[in-house]
Amino acid sequence: MSDVLVVAEHRRGELREISHELVTAGRELADDLGGELHVAVIAGDVAEFAAELNRPGIDRIHTVAVGEEFDHTVYAAAAERLVERTGAAAVVTPNSVNGLDYAPAVAERLGVPLVTDVLEFTYDDDLTVTREMYGSKVETTAAVDGDRFCLTVRGGEFAPAEGLGEAAVEPVELDPPESGARVTGFEEVAGGDVDIADADVLVSVGRGVGEAENLEVVEALADALDATISASRPVVDNGWLPKNRQVGQSGTVVAPDVYVAIGISGAVQHVAGMKGSDTIVAINTDPNAPIFDIADYGIVGDLFEVVPELVSRFE
Amino acid sequence: MKVLVTVKEVAEPDDDFAIEGTDIAASDLEYGLNEWDDYAVEAAVRLAEAGIADEVVAVTLGPERVEETIRKVLAKGVDRAVRVRDDAFEGTVVDVASKVDVLEAVVDEEAPDLVLGGVQAADTGFGATGVALAERVRFAHAAVVNDLEVDADAGIAHVHRELEGGVEELTDVDLPAVLTVQTGLNEPRYASLRGIRQAQRKEIDVRDLADLGLSAGDVGGALTVTAMTEPESESDGERIEGDAGAAADRLATVLRERGVGAS
Ligand SMILES: Cc1cc2nc3c(=O)[nH]c(=O)nc-3n(C[C@H](O)[C@H](O)[C@H](O)COP(=O)(O)OP(=O)(O)OC[C@H]3O[C@@H](n4cnc5c(N)ncnc54)[C@H](O)[C@@H]3O)c2cc1C
Ligand SMILES: Nc1ncnc2c1ncn2[C@@H]1O[C@H](COP(=O)(O)O)[C@@H](O)[C@H]1O
Numbered sequence: 001m002s003d004v005l006v007v008a009e010h011r012r013g014e015l016r017e018i019s020h021e022l023v024t025a026g027r028e029l030a031d032d033l034g035g036e037l038h039v040a041v042i043a044g045d046v047a048e049f050a051a052e053l054n055r056p057g058i059d060r061i062h063t064v065a066v067g068e069e070f071d072h073t074v075y076a077a078a079a080e081r082l083v084e085r086t087g088a089a090a091v092v093t094p095n096s097v098n099g100l101d102y103a104p105a106v107a108e109r110l111g112v113p114l115v116t117d118v119l120e121f122t123y124d125d126d127l128t129v130t131r132e133m134y135g136s137k138v139e140t141t142a143a144v145d146g147d148r149f150c151l152t153v154r155g156g157e158f159a160p161a162e163g164l165g166e167a168a169v170e171p172v173e174l175d176p177p178e179s180g181a182r183v184t185g186f187e188e189v190a191g192g193d194v195d196i197a198d199a200d201v202l203v204s205v206g207r208g209v210g211e212a213e214n215l216e217v218v219e220a221l222a223d224a225l226d227a228t229i230s231a232s233r234p235v236v237d238n239g240w241l242p243k244n245r246q247v248g249q250s251g252t253v254v255a256p257d258v259y260v261a262i263g264i265s266g267a268v269q270h271v272a273g274m275k276g277s278d279t280i281v282a283i284n285t286d287p288n289a290p291i292f293d294i295a296d297y298g299i300v301g302d303l304f305e306v307v308p309e310l311v312s313r314f315e
Numbered sequence: 316m317k318v319l320v321t322v323k324e325v326a327e328p329d330d331d332f333a334i335e336g337t338d339i340a341a342s343d344l345e346y347g348l349n350e351w352d353d354y355a356v357e358a359a360v361r362l363a364e365a366g367i368a369d370e371v372v373a374v375t376l377g378p379e380r381v382e383e384t385i386r387k388v389l390a391k392g393v394d395r396a397v398r399v400r401d402d403a404f405e406g407t408v409v410d411v412a413s414k415v416d417v418l419e420a421v422v423d424e425e426a427p428d429l430v431l432g433g434v435q436a437a438d439t440g441f442g443a444t445g446v447a448l449a450e451r452v453r454f455a456h457a458a459v460v461n462d463l464e465v466d467a468d469a470g471i472a473h474v475h476r477e478l479e480g481g482v483e484e485l486t487d488v489d490l491p492a493v494l495t496v497q498t499g500l501n502e503p504r505y506a507s508l509r510g511i512r513q514a515q516r517k518e519i520d521v522r523d524l525a526d527l528g529l530s531a532g533d534v535g536g537a538l539t540v541t542a543m544t545e546p547e548s549e550s551d552g553e554r555i556e557g558d559a560g561a562a563a564d565r566l567a568t569v570l571r572e573r574g575v576g577a578s
Contacts, residue, residue, distance in 0.1 A: 011478065070484075072458075076450070095442075097478050100434075101458040104411060104447035113537035114411050116441050128541070133407075134328050134339065134438055139546045142408075145537040180455025180489040190481030201575050225576040237499035243481070250477050258575055279573055280552075281566065286330040293548045297569055299555045299562045309563035314576045 002089035002147070003035035005082055007042065008053055009094045011070065012186065015049050018094040018153075020160035025121075025153050026092050027057035027161070032123035036060065038086050039167070042078045043067040050169045055161035060086075061169045066176050072102040073179035079106045081174055095152035097250075107150040115144055116152040117268075135267055136290035156272065190252055192244035199228035201258045204247055204274070206232040208263020208284065208303060212240040217307050218262055224314035230254065232264045248273035262303050266291025283307065316467050316490075318359045318368045319427035321418060321445070322352040322388055324381040325438040326407055337540045338407060348384050351433025355496040357503040358463055359431050360392035367467050368429075370394050374421050376404045376414060382519060389514035390506035396519045397421055399527065403534045411443045413534040415451050418444070420527035422452045429472065430493040434459050442495075449493035457488045461497040465490075 006026035008019035023039065030037040036059035041049045046063035054061060062085075064078040079091055079102070091106055093099040095117045107114035119139075120130035127144040129151070196202060203222040209215060222229045229245060236246040247254055249269040255276035262283045264270060267290070274280070275294055282295035283306050292298045299306055324346050332343035348356075362368035373388050373396040375381055385396045399417050403409060422430065430449075435442035442458075449456030461483065462475035467490075476484040477497050488494065506514070524530060555562045570576060 011482075072446075072456070097459045097476065100442045101446060101456075101476070104443040104445075105450035105456075107412070108415070108447050108450040114441075114443055114447065115538065116411075116443050131440075132546070133440065133543070134326070135440075136546070137328055137332075138334065138339065138543050140337070140408075140540050140544075141542045143539045143541050145539070149537075180492065181457055182487045183484055184487060185485040187475070187483045187485060188481060189483055225570065227575070233498065239502075249479050251481060253480070258570065258573055279569075281569070288328075288330060288332070288545070290546070292552070292554075293546060294552075296552045297555055297566060298552055299566065301559055301562060305559035306562055309559045310566055313563055313567035 002033040003038060003086050004030040004033060004090045004092060005038045005040060005079065005086060005088035006092045007040045007075065007079055008049065009096060009098060010044055010049055013044065015052050016094070016096070017160060018096060018155045019053060020055065021155065021158040022092055022094060022153060023053070023055055023057055023161035024158040029090055029092065029121065029123065033089060035089070038062060038082065038088060040064065040078060040082050042075055043069060043071065054165040054167050054169070056163045056165045057161055058165050058167040061167050062172045063169060064172050064174050066174050069183055070098050071179055071183065072105065072181065073177050074174070075102040076105040076109060077177045078174055080109045082172065083110060085172065089148045091150040093150070093152050095154045099152050103150055103152045110148065110150065112148040112150055113144055113146055114150045115142070118151050118153050119157050121151065132268070135265060137288055154268070190244045190246070192242060194228065194244060196228055196230045196245060196247065197252050197254050199254070199256050201225055201227035202230045202247070202254060202256045203227045203260045203262065204230040204232065204264060205235055205262050206264030207234040209235070212238070214304070215240060217304060220311045221260070221307050224311045227260070232270050261291050261295070262307065264291055265289045266294065316368050316428045317425065318362055318371045319422065319425055319430045320352070320355050320359045320371065320373045320393065321430065321432035322356065322373050322375050322385070323349045323433070323436045324375065324377055324384040325349040325436055327437070334543050334545070337543050339543070346380065346384065348387060349433050349436050351435060351437070351496060351498060353503040354498055354500045355431040355433055356388050356391055356393060357501045358496055361501065362465060363392065367465050372397065372425055372427070374399070374418065376409070376417055378405050385519055386514050387506060389517045390510040391504055392510060395517055397522060398519055399522050399524070401524050401531070401534060403531065403536065408439055408538060408540050409534070410536050410538040411441055411447050413536050414444050415447045416529060416533045417524070417527065418448050419451045420529060422448070424527070428491050429465065430454065432493065432495050434495045434497050445493045445495035455489045455492040456494065457486055457492070458495045459497050460494045461500050463494065463500060
């Protein structure tokens, strides 16, 4: 019998949705292990977060009121402390930017294996996890050696826990640890003249376009369709389009009526930002590009051939 | 100040690939420098060019094949490289703690002030090595850095961490530190002809585990891949067949049905 510790995530006063998803994942794992589910709420208004998190499936919520915002040193120390206190065999955190800023440290401190970006797991004497590799082109199952482990779970894979729970909420004392990294502020970077989240139709361009000069090919399509141009990350990293055009995890989440992905492979961080679109069209030379897995209409072809043809149909 | 850059050669599948056993067939894989590490290398070389770093050393764990990729990194301005070889690093999936066992030994030897690595390796996508290493060697750290300014006198790296949704966290990190570098931090250079020539004379120090005071048991590997499959499609989407013209006809119809380009 082993318990599970899930660590919730919040940012600038808001609990993040993945926290509720982790409750579902953590409950499944706790059932497999035959133990209890503990949830840790660390920093900020812990009482309020605990109340919002308290949904069925949780046995105990531990609040650690140290600091306002995420600080990886505090998170790692608190997780370690709670593992000692609860005897939890598994620590489950979000596979978010902040999750990846402390989960590896937790695994190191506990001396347990770490598996990141987990999509699914089963426990039957041993833990087996499902992950992706090669930019989502393949799925792997892997066996994890050991009966204690630390997992980071991908967002959007588990349904968020719903309803009103009755878990006991317990405050836990923690001396603020010395931290070698101090947060001094936040900055919003994706602002500007256009908000791609407002567009009904997005013509979105990826690295497949090759170089900045070729953008005119897709711009012609956007004109013809009366659509807005957006892009995947490399196009923005290369400075071909401004940051406010970036769709995805670290850009903008969009859900237009029609999303036309051109020369975009469909990496998880991109898909996270557009999978809610009503109709997804993909044009890509690679028949195995993961974008086709979520596309409603897929054309395996060269964008430099297909796109000009398409433009001509609207002239 | 000394900068250590961790670099990985990653495998990218060809458009058509076959799965053999628990991995993609080696003949269907192309190898190259991990995209994220290219940005880490550029950041390190710029620190040297700015007179902030005296030496930039690259470290990699991998088979002999990776030396070609390491030469490219040397050609971009890295001073020298350390390659740690072991049979355990022949395959693609080496678990994070095993890599950290080795990288820890290299950090102990090299005693860098700053370690730069990528946010993630494009093939295995763990996204964990840098932070785990920092914890092991008791360096400060920051993950997913997309802006970097090093104040060597003050012993601080001023960084931005790129969070989700267009928000960046501004953080001061004490040196020595490990930073994981996000794409977009800079514009990675192409190696110049002169750089490529110079790289031929630069040192790649090949080390065994024993040289680092480790044994095979230390890189045990807590993770064993047991199966690999192509993911099932989540949509029952339509593959539009035919040449570009026919495909454009069909797609134009689909788009018009949805009111696109109607005006
Ligand atoms: C923490 C983190 C956050 C991230 N956030 C984001 C984000 O917000 N948004 C984002 O997009 N990415 C993000 N990424 C990056 C992501 O992992 C991928 O690297 C990126 O999405 C790849 O972009 P791409 O599909 O344009 O390029 P690639 O993956 O290189 O794909 C290019 C595609 O173009 C196709 N192609 C090539 N030539 C042609 C042609 N002539 N015609 C048609 N098709 C062609 C290729 O087959 C390929 O599929 C993030 C990564 C990390 C680690
Ligand atoms: N085999 C390796 N040799 C050297 N550095 C590595 C290796 N594997 C991972 N790294 C470094 O760790 C980063 C993150 O990799 P990962 O945690 O495996 O996703 C990479 O971008 C590299 O900088």
